[in-house]
Amino acid sequence: MKSILRSTSSVLLAGVAMLGAAVAQAQGSNMPNCEDPRVDRTACYREAAAAQEAKRQGLLNSPGGYDKNALARCQRQPESARAACEQRVLGTGNTTIRGSVQGGGKIRTTEVPVPAKN
Structure with missing residues (x-):
C-alpha cells in the first residue's frame, strides 16, 4: 500500500x-x-x-487578430461614427495614439471635421 x-x-x-x-x-x-x-x-x-x-498551436495572439476584432466592433457603430471608428483602429486619418498597454491602455483619438450648421 x-x-x-x-x-x-x-x-x-x-x-x-x-x-x-x-x-x-x-x-x-x-x-x-x-x-x-x-x-x-x-x-x-x-x-x-x-x-x-x-x-x-498558433491560436493565441494571431497577427492582426486585435485589429480584426476591433474593426468588427466598428461595424456595430452608427453609420455616422463608423468611419471614425475604423480610422482609430487602423491609425489612419488624423489619429493620435497615446499611452501603453502596460500603463493601462492606449488612447486613440481621431479628429474629424464637422461642418458648421447654418
Whole structure:
C-alpha cells in the first residue's frame, strides 16, 4: 500500500513539476503571478498551461487578430461614427495614439471635421 502511495505521489509531483516548468517557460511580460494569494493557484496554472498550448498551436495572439476584432466592433457603430471608428483602429486619418498597454491602455483619438450648421 505504501509503495502505491509513493508511486502515485511521485507521478503527481512529476506532473506538478512539468506544469511548473511549462509555466516558468511561459512566464514573460504578460504572465500572471499565480503565487499571488488573491489568485486561485489551480485555475491560474491551468489557464497558463492552456494559453501556452494555444500559443504553441498558433491560436493565441494571431497577427492582426486585435485589429480584426476591433474593426468588427466598428461595424456595430452608427453609420455616422463608423468611419471614425475604423480610422482609430487602423491609425489612419488624423489619429493620435497615446499611452501603453502596460500603463493601462492606449488612447486613440481621431479628429474629424464637422461642418458648421447654418
